Amino acid sequence: MATTVSTVGEQCRAARDASRQLAALDTATKNEALRAIAAALIERTPEILEANARDMQAGRENALSDALLDRLLLDASRIAAIAEAVERIAMLPDPVGEVVDGQRLPNGLDVRRVRVPLGVIAVVYEARPNVTIDATALCLKSGNAIVLRGSSTALHSNAVLAAIASEAAVQAGLPAGCVTLVSGGGREELAELATQTETVDLIIPRGGEGLKAALKAVATVPVIYAASGNCHVYVEASADLDAAERIVLNAKTQRPGVCNAMETLLVHEAVAAEFVPRILARLGEAGVLVRGDTRVLAHAASAALAASVAAEDGASRNGDGAPPSLVLEPATEEDWDTEYLALTLALGVVDSTAQAIEHISRHGSGHSEAILTRDTAAARAFQLGVDAACVYVNASTRFTDGGEFGMGAEIGNSTQKLHARGPIGLRELCAFKYLIEGDGHVRA
């Protein structure tokens, strides 16, 4: 076990004590600890596999879905990948101590604003046991102590992983209490953890809407919610339609189950007659079920596009291995607000960029929005008018990612506006403080 203290409150106080020492550690010591964790993961792989086998066994007994079992499963190559990710985080620049800005005041005082760790970060997460290590590495690198609360499904896996991380880190010189796993994955532990305002500085949930709702109901500690991504791509009248076809297919199909995948496509009326039938055909080939507004249905009909009605299970492939035919259904109002996270797309026609912006402001979740255009005025209006973490011109929404943005790694993606917006990397796990130096300055 990562720790022997018993209550959640005690664990958080121990983390708070550890955080004071962590904040003052040099980068080399932190990196050494991360490398020690990576090495220990490889070395102790049999132990991890054994614990994971127990969770898998329990999962099968509790009739977890195949998808959940796959998320829970660890094998040697997955453990190696987790260790590699820790090594990569060790190689990232240390955000702590970075001077954000500074100046000499008119009275001669020197002011620097310097990045410092937040202190204690609690991460609450669901099935995937790799989060235990990913989150730990990001928190330690940014000088924060971490309190982990996983789900009961991954009880044994998480316990071994947290113990390995804690032991390796402490051996490498990090303070005891820097990595703590709250025992018990119940709602009570969640509520207790979420109200430790004296010792916990931030809670980050990694999981589904149920977890977030449970947290929202009880948390008094600040939480950064990674809200859903109802992302839009808008094909403006002047768009390069070849590029638009590539971007639309990429944003929808490259990895449909993630938050930066496109969920609604908007097409300007001026190019709808050409682009709607064309993209419908390609979406059909890619197995995407499309929910279109009345103008989309009309454009499809006048293009004499063969559209079948979706089968009950949403299947759109023919039995004989032939390319799937398009499945096109009428969109309902609900479709514009739905994050499908699947090969389903809402498709609408708009009369103007202003109307596209208005649609996005009404239905978007503030994650990632894209305009495809050759018109500088349209691009500028869209970037100015759309209120979202990431606003793209002529690129796929799929790039919203800490790795892609050069942050090296991320612990989630914030759709909040306060503190962190977009990918939450090492810098976003930090606060800052003002350091002010004088030589006897008093205020007049």
Place this chain on the structure above:
Amino acid sequence: MATTVSTVGEQCRAARDASRQLAALDTATKNEALRAIAAALIERTPEILEANARDMQAGRENALSDALLDRLLLDASRIAAIAEAVERIAMLPDPVGEVVDGQRLPNGLDVRRVRVPLGVIAVVYEARPNVTIDATALCLKSGNAIVLRGSSTALHSNAVLAAIASEAAVQAGLPAGCVTLVSGGGREELAELATQTETVDLIIPRGGEGLKAALKAVATVPVIYAASGNCHVYVEASADLDAAERIVLNAKTQRPGVCNAMETLLVHEAVAAEFVPRILARLGEAGVLVRGDTRVLAHAASAALAASVAAEDGASRNGDGAPPSLVLEPATEEDWDTEYLALTLALGVVDSTAQAIEHISRHGSGHSEAILTRDTAAARAFQLGVDAACVYVNASTRFTDGGEFGMGAEIGNSTQKLHARGPIGLRELCAFKYLIEGDGHVRA
């Protein structure tokens, strides 16, 4: 009245609509609106004075204290000062559109992180009617719509001030709904306002602990609390004691009722025998009541310092106009946690810089902390080890202030770690978004 719509929800939705247009406005238009507000305040001074007279009359009937009546009172010169403050905010740089950072990614995508308004900011405040205008000017300059909720004590004054600001702003080209005063200063309106998560992005309370507690109990909208300032000055063993004397007196007496005033003085044992009697004498002359630990009492005794016992009302001046004698009492544990906001000081002796840091981490509120020293290692250890918004070396804590820090103005002082820490100026009223530009980029 600033607005004719009725419910808090409707007012917030109107503010949300206005915020979209505000976010896209150029700096010149916003500055013009601020200057129009300043001019309207001067022009309509008689109207303001009449409304304020009604509040003052009601205040006297309700037996408000003289201090509260003074905070409520407006006269021509106070109105002129409020107008001047608006003019100064107009002259500050616009935070909106500022590129925070940016880069070209390896794949050729250009990424810029750009400051944008938060959207709708609610400011809830107590007696002082000038907050109506100060907060409005800061929010409009930073491109935010503002929803104001003042106290019933200043009902008529706030209503006229908000109406003047709203009318002048709209005439100058700002959208209707950009300035809204919630009618009614009751707890119900507060609860309704504090739960408008769909339309309000941030709530900033300006008032006492009662207001903050009331807000904490009901708010689901993010709040930035300006917590109390239990600020410390630590006189280290190597300190220049002449400078220390000036700084201690400044930090305690220059304006004792504000959050950046010193509340506890810590003195290193090595200089306590010399500095404690010396500073006690000066504090006594300045009318400061001192609560000392046992070592302070011993140093005072061995210096044969005349110390009287405090009178019941805390008065420390003699009746005949002679300089007041020192009032020194034993400190209790509670004193170390007390923000006096008055001419009272807790005074303790410590054995080391580590012990001073430990005391501050136990009792401080994370506002402003100072070390006075000539030793670079002590200065460095203190700045590294103290977790507070502002950590000073050889300067008074009184400098923690948006104006002093060159921000031009502030709407409060945050002791939170997330989003804003220290003075909340125009930048802190902003979020950011990523703007990403490509030429057909898709993710591999």
